[in-house]
Structures are given as structure tokens and as C-alpha cells.
Amino acid sequence: MGRHREFDVEKALDAILCVFWSKGYEGASYTDLTEAAGVERPALYSAFGNKEALFAHALDRYYERYLNYIPDALQKPTSREVAAHMLYNAIDLNTRYPKHTGCFNITGLLAGSNDAEPVRQMLIDVRARGEALFRERLERAKAEGDLPETAKPDALAAYLMAVLHGMAVQAKAGFSRETLEAVAEQALATWPAKSS
Amino acid sequence: MGRHREFDVEKALDAILCVFWSKGYEGASYTDLTEAAGVERPALYSAFGNKEALFAHALDRYYERYLNYIPDALQKPTSREVAAHMLYNAIDLNTRYPKHTGCFNITGLLAGSNDAEPVRQMLIDVRARGEALFRERLERAKAEGDLPETAKPDALAAYLMAVLHGMAVQAKAGFSRETLEAVAEQALATWPAKSS
DNA sequence: TCGTTACTATAATGATCGGTATGAAATTTG
DNA sequence: CAAATTTCATACCGATCATTATAGTAACGA
Structure with missing residues (x-):
């Protein structure tokens, strides 16, 4: 009642x-x-x-409403497609809304008073979980032969996350979608080729 | 008196x-x-x-005390060396002091109330000046034949800055120097080869 | 229609924010 | 030494912070 x-x-x-x-x-x-x-x-x-x-x-x-492209991206057949989908979806998300560019998570993660430390830690933890999912996907890719034997999934995951985080910063600095797409293109140019 | x-x-x-x-x-x-x-x-x-x-x-x-490696880096003979020096010096700076990891500029750039908007803009402007210096250096490299004719200095500069900013975020999230070095190595793997 | 319930809106809480008035202490000038 | 001037430490300013007590009101079961 x-x-x-x-x-x-x-x-x-x-x-x-x-x-x-x-x-x-x-x-x-x-x-x-x-x-x-x-x-x-x-x-x-x-x-x-x-x-x-x-x-x-x-x-x-x-995560549920705006980062829902991540599970989809992780299911792409090749690691390169996974990376590309993460990058281009992130660009769209980071630039789609002029009132709130960049990434919710990264924006809150960096600065804050001592009182806000628990919140920063929350964001750090969630970020790490996302990177772990991506790393595991790359380990699978390596096991499947989609990545060369010499590939280091942890380094590759950290690298792509760095590019994603950097683009979130740049979106906050007013970068256009086109410029970020050029960044993504350059980042993908480094992606390891299939071992076959 | x-x-x-x-x-x-x-x-x-x-x-x-x-x-x-x-x-x-x-x-x-x-x-x-x-x-x-x-x-x-x-x-x-x-x-x-x-x-x-x-x-x-x-x-x-x-900038005067901690980012003084930038002018030095820009004077390196090849664009690849410039990029490498920027990356490795940034890693050192971002991880050297446990009490204040990451980058002063990026930390302040993202979040803030409306009152802090002028400060955020100040940081955005300074960041853009740094990127412009790097882009001009890459244009020179292209003119000198150190970069291929197909290279896009603006995209390349934005890309490297993205990696740098991403590493600043990751340093704030607790990344070790070693992990960031692996990120830098991966980033340099994409660097365009000389045209000669 | 009535009593109960849980919502709404207002306003006040103590704490902390950035910024400053105040007067004592210290130093130079005459 | 005495007058003038600047810095120092303390304490205070109004505004705003997150949070909550209070009061009024709309919606429910009976």
C-alpha cells in the first residue's frame, strides 16, 4: 500500500x-x-x-547501455576485427554526444580529492575487468592460430586499451570523429598478422 | 623595505x-x-x-621542470627516435613518483565542475600546443624523406599523443613501468618505415 | 470517507570550499 | 630609536558541499 x-x-x-x-x-x-x-x-x-x-x-x-558493444566485439571471428570494432564503436561513443564527450569511466578515474578515492578505485577495477576480458579474447585468438606464436596477448590488450583511453582524452579535448578515426587506423596498422 | x-x-x-x-x-x-x-x-x-x-x-x-625532455626529443635525427624518446621519457615520468603517477596535464583535463571550465580549457590549449610541435616535427621528417610520402603527419602525431595520454591513464590505474614499456614497444611497431 | 503510508518539496544541518580581514612580528628607512 | 612597510599566523567571511529533518500531500486499503 x-x-x-x-x-x-x-x-x-x-x-x-x-x-x-x-x-x-x-x-x-x-x-x-x-x-x-x-x-x-x-x-x-x-x-x-x-x-x-x-x-x-x-x-x-x-556499461549496460553504452558499452554493450564490447560483448559483441569480443565475439568477432578474428582478433583484428575485435580490435577494430572496439575502436570504432568507442570513437562513435566518445564523439556522438557533444554535451558529454569522452568516456564516463576515464573521465572519473583520474582526478579527485581524498574523499573520492573509493570511487576512483571502483572505476579502476571496472576498467581492469574490461581489459582482462579483452586479454582473454586475445589469448584465445593465439590458441586458435589467429595471432602468431610470438604475440603477447597481455601487451597487445594493454596497448589497445591505451589507444582507447587516449582517444577518450582527445575526445574531451575536442577532437573530431574523423581525426579519431585516423588514430584508430594507425593503431590497427600495427596489428599482428595471422601466423598461417 | x-x-x-x-x-x-x-x-x-x-x-x-x-x-x-x-x-x-x-x-x-x-x-x-x-x-x-x-x-x-x-x-x-x-x-x-x-x-x-x-x-x-x-x-x-x-612543463619547464618535468616535460623538458620534449624539446630534446624533437631534436632527435629521425622521427622514429623522436617518438621513442617521447614514449620512454613519458613512461619514466608517469611511473617515477608513486605519490603522483600519470600526467599533470591529463589528470586535470577531464573532470570538473562548471567553475573549473577555464582551467580545463587552459590544459586543453597547452596539450594542443604540444601536439602541434610534434606534428611540425613530423612534417619536417616527411620533407626530409625520413617519413614516406604517404605518411600523414597530423594523423601520426594524434596517434602518438593518444598512446601517450592512454599511458597516463594507465599509470593512474597502477600500471607498472614494464607494462607501459610493452605498450610503447607495440606502438612503435606501427611506425612508418623510411621511404628510401 | 478515513487512516495510513510513502511520496514530494522546502529548508536547514554541519562541514568544507576559496578567499580575506586583522593584528602581531620583523625589517628597512629616517 | 622611531616611523613606515611588508609578511606572518589566526581567525573569519559568505557560498556551496552532501546529507537529512520536517512538513505537506497524494495515493493506497478498508
């Missing part, structure tokens, strides 16, 4: 996600968040918990 | 630089800054101006 919630929790979280995406964790104030969500403060607390929990909800949603 | 300054302005700025390096602009409070500098608030204001000016001083000093 009792009154039902008036606002759409999903829509509110979507709006909040965009604010964190643009400003990071501490850069986003509750004034920003409530304005974007169209919902007052206590409603956010009752629906999501405190700011850290709210950010965690937004992070989950980011 | 009047009383002499008791604290060492240069040492104070060095200490402050490290705080901004670790926490970014807004993540560093005056409490953090005065503790690190061993100097009270009004002294910082009289010596450097407000927080934004203080950050600008720290940024200048960062």
Missing part, C-alpha cells in the same frame, strides 16, 4: 549518468544532478542511496 | 605542483596545498594570486 513513485527512475538515472559523464564524480553537484533529473534531492537519496551509490548505479548503467 | 619572505617560493611551488598532479585542480583543496607547501593560505595568495593563477604557475613549472 502507500503512494507510488511519481518520477521515472530509469529516466532520472539516464539524465544523471550524463552529468557524471561530463563532469566526473566530484565535479557533479547535487544541484546539477537534480536539475538534470528533474527530481528533488530526497527522491534521489531514497531511490539510489548516497552520492557514491548513485554514481555506482550510473556506472552500471553506462 | 619591510619584512622579508620567510618561505622558499620555488620549493612551495614544487610541493603544490605535486598535489595538483595527484588530485587535479578541484580535487586539491587549500588545506591540501598549504599542508604540502608548509605555508599558510595568505602567503600563497600574495605569492601566486588565486587558485586558478596558482594552478597556472604549477602548470608552467610542470
